[in-house]
Amino acid sequence: MEEEPDGAIRIRIAVAADVKYVYPILEEMERSARARGTGIAKRTAQSLCKKIYEGKAVIAIAVKGDIAGRGDGASNSAVTGNKLSEIGVGEDNTLNETANELARTDVGGAEAMTVNGPAREEWAGFSYIETWTNGEFISNSGLIVNPVYRKAGVATAIKQEIFALSRRRYPGARIFSITTGAAVMKLNHKLGFQPVTYSEITRDKKFWDQCRHCVNYSILESNQRKVCLCTAMLFDPKEELQPSRALVRSEGLVQLERLVQSKGLPEVFAMPKRAVPMEHV
Numbered sequence: 328m329e330e331e332p333d334g335a336i337r338i339r340i341a342v343a344a345d346v347k348y349v350y351p352i353l354e355e356m357e358r359s360a361r362a363r364g365t366g367i368a369k370r371t372a373q374s375l376c377k378k379i380y381e382g383k384a385v386i387a388i389a390v391k392g393d394i395a396g397r398g399d400g401a402s403n404s405a406v407t408g409n410k411l412s413e414i415g416v417g418e419d420n421t422l423n424e425t426a427n428e429l430a431r432t433d434v435g436g437a438e439a440m441t442v443n444g445p446a447r448e449e450w451a452g453f454s455y456i457e458t459w460t461n462g463e464f465i466s467n468s469g470l471i472v473n474p475v476y477r478k479a480g481v482a483t484a485i486k487q488e489i490f491a492l493s494r495r496r497y498p499g500a501r502i503f504s505i506t507t508g509a510a511v512m513k514l515n516h517k518l519g520f521q522p523v524t525y526s527e528i529t530r531d532k533k534f535w536d537q538c539r540h541c542v543n544y545s546i547l548e549s550n551q552r553k554v555c556l557c558t559a560m561l562f563d564p565k566e567e568l569q570p571s572r573a574l575v576r577s578e579g580l581v582q583l584e585r586l587v588q589s590k591g592l593p594e595v596f597a598m599p600k601r602a603v604p605m606e607h608v
Contacts, residue, residue: 336451336476338484340492341384348386348450349375356471369540370469378455383496385489387452387472387481451476454489458497459529465493465500466534470511486514490562499564503528505557512558519567520560525553527561 349372356370378384454470467489472481493502504515505528535552538544547555 336387336389336479336481338385338387338488340382341379341386343380345379345386346376352450352453352471355473356469359471364542375455384453384455385485385492386450387485389449389451389476391447449473452481452485454485456489456493456496459531459534462497462500464529465497465502466504467493467502482510483514490518501564502562504560507557512560515560518562520562523559523561525559528559
C-alpha cells in the first residue's frame with residue numbers, strides 16, 4: 328500500500344526559482360510517455376525555462392510539513408477545490424543565462440517555513456502555454472503530474488489555472504487540445520471545450536511537426552494531417568459570448584417537430600439526426 332504524501336500542494340504561476348525543477352519535470356514527461364506507449368513533442372530545458380521566465384507556466388509545489396509563513400509574502404493556493412489565486416510575474420523577465428545553468432542551479436527565492444524550520448518542497452505538477460498562428464490559437468501543453476501526487480486533484484487544479492491564465496493573457500485566442508487521454512477530455516469538456524475536426528484548430532506546421540516523435544505519426548501523415556487517434560477539442564471565446572444561439576436553435580427544432588406532428592406530414596419533412604464525423608468517434 329502506497330503512503331499518501333503529506334503537506335499542502337500549492338498551485339501558482341511559475342517563477343524564476345522554479346527552474347530548478349525543469350530537469351525532473353522533463354524526465355517524468357519522457358517516462359510517462361514511454362509508459363503510455365506514445366511519443367511526445369521533444370521539449371528542451373531551455374524551452375521550459377523560457378516559458379517560466381515569460382510567466383507562461385503553472386506549477387504545483389508540494390510543501391512538506393505545517394507551513395508557518397513565507398518570507399516573500401507571495402500568495403498562492405492549495406488544492407482545495409476553491410478559486411485558485413496566482414502569484415504575479417514581471418513582464419521584464421528575460422532568460423539571461425543558458426538553460427542548463429539555470430535548471431541545474433538552485434537560484435534561491437522564497438523559502439517556505441514550517442514550525443520546525445525550513446520546509447522541504449518538491450514539484451507536484453506542471454503545464455505551460457504555447458501560441459500558434461500568430462497568437463490566433465493557444466494550446467495548454469505539457470500537463471504532467473509527479474506520480475507521488477497523482478489522484479489528488481493536481482491535474483484538475485493545474486488545468487483550471489493554466490486555462491484561466493490563457494484567458495487573461497490571450498482573451499481573444501481560441502484554446503485547443505489534442506489528446507487520447509479520457510481524463511484530459513473530461514477536464515476539457517468541463518471547461519467548455521468541444522470536439523472538432525483537425526481543420527478547425529491551428530494548421531501551423533511547427534505544431535504538427537511536433538507529432539513526429541509520436542508512435543502514431545505514420546497514421547497522421549497518411550491522412551494528410553487531417554485525422555489521427557487524438558481527439559481535437561476547442562474552446563472558442565466567441566462562442567462563449569453567444570450562449571443563447573444553441574438554445575434558440577433547439578427551440579426552433581422543437582417547434583418544427585410539433586408542426587410536423589400536428590399536420591401529419593410525412594417523415595421526410597422531419598429534421599434528420601446529425602451525423603458524427605468518424606474522426607470524433
